[in-house]
Amino acid sequence: MKPIEARLARRALKGDHQAFAEIVALYQDKLYHLAFRMLGSRQEAEDVTQEAFLRVYRNLDRYDEGMKFSTWIYRIATNLCIDRLRKRKQTFSLDAESAEHEGLDGYAFIPGDDRTPENEMLLTETQRIVREAIETLPAKYKSVMVLRYLHDLSLQEIGEVLDMPVTTVKTRVHRGREFLRKKLERKL
């Protein structure tokens, strides 16, 4: 018997709206959590979650049943997050340029982060430091680390999600771990 997601995907492909709703119910929280850890903003995480499901829906006919459905859906969501992180970086460099010209409000370019001070207080100091350290990771390390520690994916699965060899995943996990150890060692 096929995994439940593959069966749901088939039904959804035939136009069964309820089947797709079940896929959403299964993965909505997981994708949101992933996106939130990658992007650190509730608004952006919601946008990415919605966009990821839209892509899943549009590409159901291209879903290869040889691949785990979770791998496929994480790939779509992770790619969207990486795109956003890259764009954000470009926005920052644009920001730096416009700051030179002055007159423009540079703050307008800072990506939205709706964590309220009140929310922030609920986080322990340690959690805050760890998250800030993760924030500073470049996108390619960040995606590997988030997949590894959030969803406990094996290195093999991360390789499949990101479409790269396991050796590359390993190198990135090692470097990410090294980077964070050094960063945290100084602060904690």
Next chain:
Amino acid sequence: MNCAQASRLMHEYFDGDLAQAEAARLKAHLDGCPECRERFAGYERTEAFLHMALAAPVGRDAPDRAALTERIMGSLPVRRRRTFVRWLRQYPGVTVAAMLGLVLLAGFIASWEQDKVLVVRGSDLSQIVIEGNRVVVPEGALVNGDLVVENGEAVVNGEIRGNLTVIDGTVNMASTAKVIGEAREINQAIDWLWYKLRSAVIGLAS
């Protein structure tokens, strides 16, 4: 084992990929190297922090689940049910041909429905007697050529030197009857259609 090798094994260990034998070798190195022990402890803390910080529930940053689900489902394009329309758009030639066929078929069926009056056709009708909706070829009479009867009864007592075709009617042959060609009865729309087509083609050819 030097410290660089030990560091590599530490990563393998935290990846969950370190074999038993290598774990023992790493342990031996750590026992004798306080610097690597400190490094190992650092990795351990980092791992714990990462799990805590990343896997922890999003708490107050959690979205309104129902609202997000609604937004997701609302954003989906409506299209699956319209595959037939999409198919038609993809093959305009087939669509046009099908439409043409449909119109022709409708025309044929309409004319078939309308043709309820008696029709007698032939090249030699001089000796034929019509009684109501009966078309009689009297005994001893000779029809030189084809005879077509529509919506009536063909009573053949004499001789027909050609084909006899009866559409939506019956054929009544006497023992004295003689048909040189083919005697056919057509009672169904499809047969009739075939007959019309055939006569159209033959008409075009001749």
